[in-house]
Amino acid sequence: MTEGLPDDLEAVIGLEIHVQLSTETKMFCGCSLSFGDPPNTHTCPVCLAHPGVLPVPNRRAIEYAIQIALALGCEVAPRSIFHRKNYFYPDNPKAYQISQYDVPLASAGELANVRIHRAHLEEDAAKMVHIGESGRIQGSSGSLVDFNRAGTPLVEIVTEPDIRSASEAREWGQLLRETVRQLGVSDVNMEEGSLRCDANVSIRPRGSSELGTKTELKNMNSFRFLEKGITAELDRQAGLVASGERVVQETLHFDPGTGALHPLRSKEEAHDYRYLPEPDLVPLAPDSAMLEEARKSLPELPEAKAKRYRDELGIPEAPAELLSVRAELAGFLEAMLAAEPDLEPRVAANWLTGEFAAELRRKGDPDLSEVPVEAAALASLASMAQAKKISHGTAKDLLTRMVDDGIDPVAVVTEEDLGQLSDSSELEAIVEKVVEENPGPAEEVQAGNEKAIGALVGAVMKETGGRADGGEVNRILRQALGLG
Amino acid sequence: MIDRDQVVHVARLARLELGEDEVGALAEELSSILDHVDRLLAVDTDGVEPTTHVVPLENVLRDDVPGEELTPEQALAPAPSVEDGAFLVPSPKTEG
C-alpha cells in the first residue's frame, strides 16, 4: 500500500546516499576533518587547489569504503580508477571533483531486497553560505566559502529503483544508516550532513516494467523528511498524470516546513561533466590482503542479526528488528543470555525492547554505559519473572529502581520479601476477603459488567503488596465470583 | 569542422569570455587543428587499450595521519575577496 497513490499506479524509487567517512584526515590531503570549527581552519594548498598540488589517496578511506562495499554485499572491483568530474562552482576548488565513473570501487550488491547499483569513493565539496535573505540564494549579495569540508572522503551509494513506497524508502534508509553506523566508518548524522540522501522518484502503471520519467529530490536531512518529500512528490506526479499532464525530469528541493517541493532552477546548459581518467592518481587494485582485512573487521550487520534472532533464537519480528538496528541493546541481549543460560531469548528480548527501553526513554535515552544496570542484573530480573518467582508488577518496580539507583534485584527480592505468592490457598483467602469487603464491584461483575473486575484485582494486588501474579489473581477471582 | 555556435557552447562550458573576433578566429583555428588531428581516426585501434598512465603503479596511498595545515590567515592571504574568515564570491544566480 503506497501513500495515496491510486491503485493502478506504482511508485518506483531509488536512493543515492552520500556517506562521509570518519577518517582522521581528508581524502587526498592531510588536513583534519572537522565539524563546526571556524571557517577555513582546516585547509592546505591541496584542498584549496593551489597551482601544482597533487592528490594522494587516504588508505583508511579506501579500507572503509571496502568495508561498506562488503557490508552491502557488493563485488569489489579488482581494479578501479578515479575520474575527474568537471564543473565550475565555488565549492569545488579544482573545478573538478575526484570521483569514480565507469569502473567504481563496488557494484552489484544488495541490502534487504534492494539492489545496490554501485558504491564509489569521492571527495566532498566546500560549504557555501549565501549572504542576505535567510541564507537563500536568490537576493543574496554574495556567498562565503569555507573549505574545511572540501575533500572530506565520501562513499556514494546508489541503489537500483527497487523501492516501492515512501515508508519503505524511510525504513530502508534507516537500515542502511544503521548498517554503516555499526561498521564504525561514519557518524551517519543526517543533521550534520555526514549522511545525505537524495531520491529518484517516478510512477508507472502497476504491473508495468518500464520506468517513468523520474524527478530527483535533493538532500533531505532526515529520513522522516525523506518519507514526507517522497509522499508529496508521488502525490504531485499522480496529480499530473490524473490531469493528463506529463512529469518532466527535474531536480526538486523539499521544504519540510511547508511540505512544498520547489524546482531548483534549471541550469542554462545541461550538465556536461567531461569526465576523464584522473592522471594524477594511479589505479586502485584492492589485493586479497586488503579484502581479507576488511572482511575480518565486519561486525554482524543488522540484516543478518535480525534473521538470526528470528530464526535461531525465536525472537519475534518486532524486537528482533529493533535489536538488530540498536547495536548496544543487541550487545546487552547477548550478555544477558550468557549470564542466564535458562533465560529464554524471547523473554529477554521482550524485557529489553519493552520495559527496559521505556525506562531508558524516561531517562532521556542515555548511553547504556551511563545507566547503572548490568546485563547480568537485568538477566536475573527477567529470569525471576520468567520463573514466576516474582510478579510482573514487582519486576517492573524493581527495574525502575535498578535504573534509578542501581539496586541488585535478587538481593532486594530477598531483603524485602517480594517473592511471588506461590501458595494458592493464601491467595484464595485474600480473594475471599476482598470480595467480602467490596460487595459493590462484586455484584456488578456478577451482573455482567466484567470490566468491574479490575477494581477487585487492584484490591487483591494491594493486599499482596504486588507479589501476586496478575493472571493468577484474575483466575481465582473469576472462580470465586462464579464466572468459571 | 567546428562552427561559431560550437565555439560559443564550448567557451560556455569552459567559462571563457570571448570577444566576437575571438569566436571567429577560434572557429577557424580549431577547425584547422582538428583537420590534422582527424588523422587519428584513420588508425586501426581495434582492441587497443588506451594509455592513461605510463607508469605501471597501483595502490599508491598515504596513511591517515594529519599533515601540516595553513592558518586561516595564510589560506585567505592570496584571495581576491574575503569576508568573515571566508572566501567571498558573487552570488550564483543559478545552481551549480
Place this chain on the structure above:
Amino acid sequence: MAGEPLGMLSACATGEAIGSGELDGAECLAFWAERAGDETLNAYLWTGPDDGGQRIAGAPVAVKDIFCTEGLPTTAGSRILDGYAPPFDATAVTRLRAAGLPVLGKTNMDEFAMGSSNENSAYGPVLNPWDRTRVPGGSSGGSAAAVAAGAAPWALGTDTGGSIRQPAALCGIVGLKPTYGAVSRFGMIAFASSLDQCGTFGHSVADAAELLSVVEGLDPRDSTSTGIPGGLSRPTASDLEGITVGVPRNFLEVGVEQGVADRFAEALKTVERLGGTIRDIELPHAELGISAYYVIAPAEASTNLSRYDGVRYGLRVPADDLVEMYERTRGEGFGPEVKRRIMLGTYALSSGYYDQYYGTAQKVRTLIVRDFEAAFSEVDLIATPTTPGVAFELGAKTSDPWSMYLNDLFTVPMSLAGIPAISIPAGLAAPPEGGPQLPVGLQLAAPAFAEQALIESAHALEAAIGFDERPEGGGDS
C-alpha cells in the same frame, strides 16, 4: 680555480670548488645574481636571489616560473597568476634548497608551458641569445636562454612535449628530460599531468645530469613519482663501444631543414667513429604523435586550468554574477594560446566527442608506446634531430598554430611514451632563409629509467662533437 673565470666554470666544478673551500658560496651567488640581474633577453620574470638563509653548496639554479616557490612570485607566465606567491615550495625546489643550491631567479616561459617559442608569455617573449630577432624555443625558453647567455649556470625546466629539449636545441645547450615519474610533480604547475616532467639545462651533459640527480626521487606527495631507481652518477664514458643507436629514417623524411639534416648525419658518423652501431628502425606511429598529443595535452590542460577561477588566489575580474565573474576572469586572465588549448581540450572531452578524440588519442598513445618497446628490443638508444629546424624568427609561426606545433614533431613521441631523452648541441647551421649560424640539437632517447646509459652515451658524443661555441658576447649578455 686555475684562473678560469667563474662564468666559464662548469656548474659541477663550481660545486666542487665551493665544497673544497676554493670558492666562497656567497661570492659565487653574488656573481650569478649580478649576471641574472643584467640579463637583457627577458629570460627572467623575477631575480633574487633567494638563498633561503641556508648554506650554499653549489651553483645557484634558474628555476622555470612553473615551479611554486614559497613567498616568491610564481606566475607560470600567465596574467591570471599575476602577483601570486604560493604558500609552499615545489618538491623539486625543496630538493634544491636541501642540497644548498639557491634559487637564482624565476625564468620566463610560455604561459602555462603552452608553446614552442616563448612568444606566449604574458610577460613578453624571450629573445634567443644567438640572434635577438629569433625565438629561444619554448616553453622553457627563459631557462634555456639564461643558461645559453651565461646568465645562469644551470636551470630547471619542464617538458610536456619537448619544452626542455626543443629550447635547449635552439639555444645550443644540453636539455635533459628524464623518465615520467623521475622527478616529483608536486608544486610544478600542471599543464598536461600525464606528460609533464621536470628536467634540467646545462652547458654539459654532466651538469644537466648532476642537477637532475639533485631533484629526482620518489615523493610521497606525488602518487605518480618513482624517482630513478639506483639514482644517477656522473657520466664517464668516452666511447660508444657495444652501443646500438636506432634511427627512425621514415619518421625523419619530412620537413627537416638541410642544415639540421647535415649536422644529424655528421652526428651519426661520430657515433660510428666512437664504436657505436647505427641501425635503421621503424616507429610506425611516431608521426601521429603530434595529433595524439594535441588531443591529450589540451584535454588534460582544460581541466587542470579550471582551478583559475578568481575565487581563492590570482586574478579576479569583478562582476555581480558568479558565472560572469568566472568568464571575465578567465577571458582576461588567459592569453590566446591558452584559450585555444582550453577550447580544444574542452571540445575533445565534451559530450559526444570523448571517444572520437580523447579515447582514440589514448589508444594511439598505446601504439606509440609499443613502437618504442619494439625498437628498444633491438637498439640501446634512438637518435633524431631534436627539432626539424633551427631557431625561427619571432612572429614567424604565430599565425599558424599547427606549423608551430610541428616544432615538437620529434620530441612529442618520447613524452607520450614517458621515456627519457636528451638534446645535446650537434653544431651550427644557417637557417634556410639565410643569416647567421644557429645551434642544432641532437636528440637521444632511451628506455624508461635508462637515464644512466643515456647520459653516458650523450657524454661520450658531446666530447667527440666538441661543440664549445657560445653566443656572441657569451656570458656578457
